[in-house]
Amino acid sequence: MALRNAVLRHLRVPVQNLAVRGSNQSQIGFLGSIRAFSSHDDHLSKQDVVDRVLDVVKSFPKVDPAKVTPEVHFQKDLGLDSLDTVEIVMAIEEEFKLEIPDKEADKIDSCSLAIEYVFNHPMSS
Amino acid sequence: MVAKCQVISLCRSLLRAGRKYPDYNIREYTKQRTLDGFRMNGNLTDQSKVNEVYAEGKEQLEVVERVLKVYLAYPPKTKNIMELNVQ
Numbered sequence: 001m002a003l004r005n006a007v008l009r010h011l012r013v014p015v016q017n018l019a020v021r022g023s024n025q026s027q028i029g030f031l032g033s034i035r036a037f038s039s040h041d042d043h044l045s046k047q048d049v050v051d052r053v054l055d056v057v058k059s060f061p062k063v064d065p066a067k068v069t070p071e072v073h074f075q076k077d078l079g080l081d082s083l084d085t086v087e088i089v090m091a092i093e094e095e096f097k098l099e100i101p102d103k104e105a106d107k108i109d110s111c112s113l114a115i116e117y118v119f120n121h122p123m124s125s
Numbered sequence: 126m127v128a129k130c131q132v133i134s135l136c137r138s139l140l141r142a143g144r145k146y147p148d149y150n151i152r153e154y155t156k157q158r159t160l161d162g163f164r165m166n167g168n169l170t171d172q173s174k175v176n177e178v179y180a181e182g183k184e185q186l187e188v189v190e191r192v193l194k195v196y197l198a199y200p201p202k203t204k205n206i207m208e209l210n211v212q
Contacts, residue, residue: 083163090140
């Protein structure tokens with residue numbers, strides 16, 4: 001009886017750890033594939049973000065699609081002005097269903113910053 | 126004395142407010158009109174003129190937000206054809 005309880009206690013511990021640690025996944029043996037409390041399993045891959053951001057920039061009428069690379073700067077390389085930058089950032093917000101606050105949006109000056117911001121944002125989809 | 130960051134901020138607020146409309150036509154119109162309006166007045170050097178158009182822009186922002194409330198009360202019943210993904 002005591003042995004059975006001890007064995008059960010040993011087996012039950014990983015589940016309790018999962019509950020206590022919430023969404024963090026640590027090295028939990030056979031339960032490692034289950035992230036019961038994680039709300040964001042399907043975060044975008046970096047390549048996906050890069051592709052979609054570049055598509056948004058390329059579909060902008062004033063932009064020459066051939067010049068668009070993941071490091072291109074909107075004003076220096078693509079010859080856009082600040083209003084165009086605002087427009088592009090709004091288009092990116094719509095593409096990824098985000099709400100970028102003004103302070104952050106002002107800093108997004110180039111494709112690389114945009115990609116980084118979207119990739120690090122937990123709510124991008 | 127209107128600073129550049131205020132102008133950009135106003136532009137962004139107008140674009141954001143325009144996005145909320147349920148009607149496709151009005152959404153597109155507000156977006157295009159704000160961009161056109163800001164571009165047209167983008168090269169002004171006279172500070173008093175800048176203040177004037179900035180004040181106009183702020184009024185327009187209030188109008189957009191007020192009208193939005195009315196339109197949200199009566200959203201269109203069908204999707205506009207431009208919004209459908211045609212295969």
